Amino acid sequence: MNTLEQIRAKLQVYPMEVTFPDIRRWQSGNTGVDYVHAFDSGVAGPHVMIMALTHGNEVSGAIAVDQLLRAGLRPLKGRVTLGFANVEAYHRFDSKIPDASRFVDEDLNRVWSASRLDSGGDSLELRRARELRPIIDSVDFLLDLHSMHEEAPPLLLSGPMQKGIRFAEETGIPEHVIVDVGHPNGKRMRDYGGFGDAASPKNALLIETGQHFSLRSRDVALDAAARFLIKTGVVAATKLDDFLTPGKILNQHFFQVTQPIVADTTDFEFTQDFRGLELIEHAGTVIARDGEREISTPYDDCVIIMPSLRHLAPGVTVMRLAKVLDDR
Ligand SMILES: [Zn+2]
Secondary structure, three states, rough: OOOOOHHHHOOOOOOOOOOOOOOHHHHHOOOOOOOEEEEOOOOOOEEEEEEEEEOOHHHHHHHHHHHHHHHHOOOOEEEEEEEEEEHHHOOOOOOOOOOOOOOOOOHHEEEEEHHHHHOOOOOHHHHHHHHHHHHOOOEEEEEEEEEEEEOOEEEOOOOOOHHHHHHHHHHOOOEEEOOOOOOOOOEEEOOOHHHHHHOOEEEEEEEEEEEEEHHHHHHHHHHHHHHHHHHHHOOHHHHHHHHHHOOOOOOOEEEEEEEEEEEEOOOOOEEEOOOOOEEOOOOOEEEEEEEEEOEEEOOOOEEOHHHHOOOOOOOOOOHHHHHHOOOO
């Protein structure tokens, strides 16, 4: 039996290319909720929110929101809200154990259902989600900024609905979009309430900017946040020039997640050094071993999505499998 420490010791160590911003200056917001700042134009328009730190060690989002706040942006119309979600986990970050501060008690991105929020349950993350909930309830368009355990191209997670796919197309970046239903062990913020209701005009996107601590992820977060504010029409493009990454916008490719691969044991190993977006040509190719169990691709042209063993435990999703979605 492997311990999580033994498993992590075998994984690649990534350099810390970015500085964690001191976000304590943003504690007192103007919304009644710490670390949440709202800017109202006074003109009719959507309520647009950019959220950072749903996971406490995903610093690229914190850098982007910190810089947007420093820039003193004011919306042309509607309302813009900028927030830091799991601040407690962020403040506990320790570069010697960089994977540990994803959350404190439980994953903040698995509690976003009314049944969970209204339950008698208690955890640091549930308390924070309950604080944030009235704000999230009033948001029309949400961008939730995340990053990944492993170095890989950025991914936009559109959710399973056509409205999410359309929103991803309108946003136009990044190149790779993952169409997925989320996780069996709890609802994500991006699927909460109206965001997850096909009949609601509300919409949400989640971006995985790249490896947590890379400069490229920081740049992707800044670029995505700026494009989101421009596309939703709430901030003038001229105000966001400094945030945009110059260069050609690539055609997007969409991938439909068909299933998670959930570990049963801690004796789980991939058969290749997967980083994500590998295309496995033949059905039946063995891609992982979980104790005695062999896991193989269920169909031809199967795409590996976000493989990682950093949080390996029985019941944890360690990768997802997807089909290339040409018709949508
Ligand atoms: Zn995350």
